[in-house]
Amino acid sequence: MPGPVRLAAQLVRSFGQFSLLTNVWTGVLFTLALFVSSWQGGVFGLLGAVVATATAYAVGVDRYIIDMGTQGFCGCLTGIALYVFLGPHPSTYLLTIGGAVVCVLAFAALTALVAPWRLPVLTAPFCVVVGAVLAAAPAFTRVWPGGSTAALPIAAAPGTAYTWTDLWHGFFANISQVGLSAHWYVGAIMLVGLFVGGIRYGLAAVAGSAVAVLLSWALGAPPAAVAAGVYGYNAVLVAVAMGGLFLARTVPNALYTLVAVAVTTVLTAALNAYFAPFGGRTLSWPFVITTWLFLAAAASFPRIRRIA
Amino acid sequence: MPGPVRLAAQLVRSFGQFSLLTNVWTGVLFTLALFVSSWQGGVFGLLGAVVATATAYAVGVDRYIIDMGTQGFCGCLTGIALYVFLGPHPSTYLLTIGGAVVCVLAFAALTALVAPWRLPVLTAPFCVVVGAVLAAAPAFTRVWPGGSTAALPIAAAPGTAYTWTDLWHGFFANISQVGLSAHWYVGAIMLVGLFVGGIRYGLAAVAGSAVAVLLSWALGAPPAAVAAGVYGYNAVLVAVAMGGLFLARTVPNALYTLVAVAVTTVLTAALNAYFAPFGGRTLSWPFVITTWLFLAAAASFPRIRRIA
Amino acid sequence: MPGPVRLAAQLVRSFGQFSLLTNVWTGVLFTLALFVSSWQGGVFGLLGAVVATATAYAVGVDRYIIDMGTQGFCGCLTGIALYVFLGPHPSTYLLTIGGAVVCVLAFAALTALVAPWRLPVLTAPFCVVVGAVLAAAPAFTRVWPGGSTAALPIAAAPGTAYTWTDLWHGFFANISQVGLSAHWYVGAIMLVGLFVGGIRYGLAAVAGSAVAVLLSWALGAPPAAVAAGVYGYNAVLVAVAMGGLFLARTVPNALYTLVAVAVTTVLTAALNAYFAPFGGRTLSWPFVITTWLFLAAAASFPRIRRIA
Structure with a gap:
């Protein structure tokens, strides 16, 4: 005890x-x-x-x-x-x-x-x-009395414009969604927590979140989803895990992590579609799958060095 | 020959x-x-x-x-x-x-x-x-001349009451569904077969089936599905396999098997949803996946002892 | 460089x-x-x-x-x-x-x-x-401006008759679809390429494509899909890979490859259904999965001999 x-x-x-x-x-x-x-x-x-x-x-x-x-x-x-x-x-x-x-x-x-x-x-x-x-x-009626949430995935509606608020809310919400919260100030507190854990974790989270916001915007993801952190929490997790924990701090490793951050952002959209028809949830599967693939591949590349 | x-x-x-x-x-x-x-x-x-x-x-x-x-x-x-x-x-x-x-x-x-x-x-x-x-x-029109069975999963309708018949039919149907039959008397004959194979297999099946019926009822599964054995055949298989075959007969192992029985009952509902949109079938995947996970985990726990 | x-x-x-x-x-x-x-x-x-x-x-x-x-x-x-x-x-x-x-x-x-x-x-x-x-x-609106292609799988409509054109177009399209083309003459050029690579690769492709066309026809696949090579490119890949590359040229191995060709044809239809509801694509997954299963099984069978 x-x-x-x-x-x-x-x-x-x-x-x-x-x-x-x-x-x-x-x-x-x-x-x-x-x-x-x-x-x-x-x-x-x-x-x-x-x-x-x-x-x-x-x-x-x-x-x-x-x-x-x-x-x-x-x-x-x-x-x-x-x-x-x-x-x-x-x-x-x-x-x-x-x-x-x-x-x-x-x-x-x-x-x-x-x-x-x-x-x-x-x-x-x-x-x-x-x-x-x-x-x-x-x-199970005692667990979920309403209707099923299962639905075919729908395409994003074009034509909605981004505001600055969407972008900076998204930047922090990408961090808060690691704890399933969509509030930007929760993300801000958690970012402080990451910096307290180590400068490199904080920097990795900042870079991962920023890349995810920019990439989602460039690809044309719905602004409301980006602002809620939907497309970026996996990027933050990948950045902290690969950039901060598993790989040595070298330039090739940083580039490798950056590619992983981009991959996990696209994979998030793919898995959102995958889970929709049966009512599953994406959760942090994109982070898990991306990190597994990139760590498994790392052993083949002499320039990528794993430390944990 | x-x-x-x-x-x-x-x-x-x-x-x-x-x-x-x-x-x-x-x-x-x-x-x-x-x-x-x-x-x-x-x-x-x-x-x-x-x-x-x-x-x-x-x-x-x-x-x-x-x-x-x-x-x-x-x-x-x-x-x-x-x-x-x-x-x-x-x-x-x-x-x-x-x-x-x-x-x-x-x-x-x-x-x-x-x-x-x-x-x-x-x-x-x-x-x-x-x-x-x-x-x-x-x-393939020569294999299946009708329409596709694929459909989005639907939620259970609340408000349907259980009868005693639902419960005891379900208890035996959980066993008969191991052979894809929904008749209670088929389950009764198969239960005799399990006891003939060994007292512990029969007892494991009884316990697994009873737990599955009670858990399904407590969670609010549709009575007709419970009576047809839909939510319990995987529990019977898990109970017989883990409780009877793969784990030694000890109290921790029995508790471990009980958790597995509960997990496979919930997993059955999850996989029913998973397979619905593309016309796949749950079959005994919940049994397979649950047993694999619990046997894979067992090696980490000194109190759980595998014998086969 | x-x-x-x-x-x-x-x-x-x-x-x-x-x-x-x-x-x-x-x-x-x-x-x-x-x-x-x-x-x-x-x-x-x-x-x-x-x-x-x-x-x-x-x-x-x-x-x-x-x-x-x-x-x-x-x-x-x-x-x-x-x-x-x-x-x-x-x-x-x-x-x-x-x-x-x-x-x-x-x-x-x-x-x-x-x-x-x-x-x-x-x-x-x-x-x-x-x-x-x-x-x-x-x-992502900048990637795909239209609606989602995700849809529940639908059953083949019975009653459509095959023409000879469907069959021989399908025979060549099965080969051209290896490069995602549905033109029969593209398949013809690629078949020459396979024969140039080695007589056995060309023969394997011919056999694989023919079996796939015949099996699809026998099972009642839609003629237009067969003519477009939808049900046969995985069969061609399996035939070339297993029949030409990975297994020794013996009669048991040829029969084994033939079973794999039939399996991958059915698996193609299964995976078409699997990927439909979330907008994924079958691509050459049936080839990959079939070949993995048959090569993994081969080690258990003394009569099947792997050479690569």
Whole structure:
């Protein structure tokens, strides 16, 4: 049983792990940001983190690993996501508890599945668990009393003009959407958290978010979606993970990360279409898939050097 | 060329392998049950088993493996499934023959693909072959003369009350659906077959089916679907496979299996939505995916002990 | 920097690699055929090949590998496919350049991912890159100004009669569709290219295409689709790859390839349905998946002998 300080550190790190950082102050700022975004969402996140952390203790995960927040963050994200997509119903609490337990198992399973390629699981356990729950929800009247959200993907309507507000809101919302929030000020607090974790993480997030906004604008994505961060949170995650964590800080690696940021932005649109007809969700799959592909490819390129 | 007794044992074991058991009397009871459900379906199953077994001989599979029914059961399931979904047309006979041949190849291919993680193929070859044939069928007028079954998933309508009949029919139909039959008495005969195979398999099936019925009811699944076994056959398969075959009989393993049973029930609803828009079928994918994830995760947890 | 002759050989081999052949005269004939089909499409293909080849040099791929055209062909196919599906807009040029860069990375990534099973990547990098771009396109007004192409799959209408023209057009179009062209004379030129590459490649293509036409007709596929080569280009690719390249020339291997040709024809219809609701494309996924499954299975069968 961890002491209160140790437990508190584990829980705030579960929030900080949304962008794979272990710095406890990053965690504090991310926790603060997401409670500012919605105190109810924060409570759901905390519930998920507590249950996932307890599950990790119960199944005998190494305590040092639990301390890093790697066991709690998928449960934490699951709680927030279920609150956002299903609303604060009693059944959502129960699903958060169940989902957080399964997150720990999914983390172990996916770790084993990607082990042959020395790939990290990233946020894949969260994507698997929440994706399954949300696709299943309309079949169960006590979980989702309304109609199914499944629909054929529709094309963006041309002719809508961008405003400056769209662009700078999008820049910050790309960061806040890492915690499933669309508020620009939440993104601003989280960006401070990233800089506190390390200058390079903050710079990577700034670059990733800016490239995503510019590319979405250049390709003609709908302004409202860009302003809400829809096309950029995966870019932020890719930039922080590849630019900050997994690759050495060299010019070729920075260019490589930039290509990955562009790829994940387009992939976000592709996966939005993919998940629409059956009511699944894109979540951070574009980040997961892009990072897996680019890390798997890296071993073939002598100029790209992986450090983690 | 096998003698008639050996061949008969291979064929009835192909039926018994629906729930991964090799006991020949389990096979006899499963065969009986599925002929009781529909003699035409039984004939299609037998045809699939004969063709798959002959294919296995032709490609030089070890005879001991063929004796266990592992080569025949996917062809057998394919025959029954094509009869159920396409009807007893002449083209269905030809597709059963072709599908049974491909099942043996798919079994070998998938065995190789999951080998790095020491995972069993379970019913995946059947799911792959039948899923592809059914998704393809509407493109071919001689295979499927009607309209496509593809449709967006719809939400369950609230307000329908459960009856006791729904619950106990569902309990047995969860078992009969392992052989794609919705008749409760077919499930009852198959349950006897499971107990004949071993007390623990019968108990696992009882527990898995009961949990699936209760969970579906608690979540608010449509009563008619629960009564038809739609939400529970994967739970029965997971319970028998993990609770009876792959994990040692300990309390932590039983709890672990229970979580897997709950997960596969929710995953069934998610995959029903996933397959709807393109006319694929859920089949026993939820069982396959859940068991793969939980067995892959098991290696990380010292308290979970795998025995097969 | 390669000399002009070496570069020209690399580029025409990028076209010849559409069916995995490295013979430079096959490449010349394929290049000719695709410029005959559409000079604009040829230009897009050339642009993709140039960019992909340059990218391969930039990231330090071994020059001998680049000489074989293996680095250029996915970019080349990507250029042609984006021209065919998106039209010759300025944005299509930019997407071809970006897509060709990503093809080289995807080639390396997928090579690593299938390495544990000793499988070749085949055309998978092309399928991944173009599939993602086309599914994403409707979200971006500057890429795709029209409505989304996503739609539920529809069943083939019965009652349409085949003509001889449908059959022989289909026979050649099955070959031309390897380069995304539906003109029978393009297929005829490419067939000459295959025979120039080696008698066995030409014979394999003839057999694969004929079986696909006959099977599609027997199953009742729509005549117009068969005449356009929709159901047969994967069969041609499977026949050339398995019958010509990867398996030794023996009778069991020929039968094995024949089964694979039939499987990929049915799988084409299944994947057409799979990709329809979200606006993805089948491309040569049926070839990739079928060849992977049959090569992975081959190791289990003593009578099937792999040579590459």
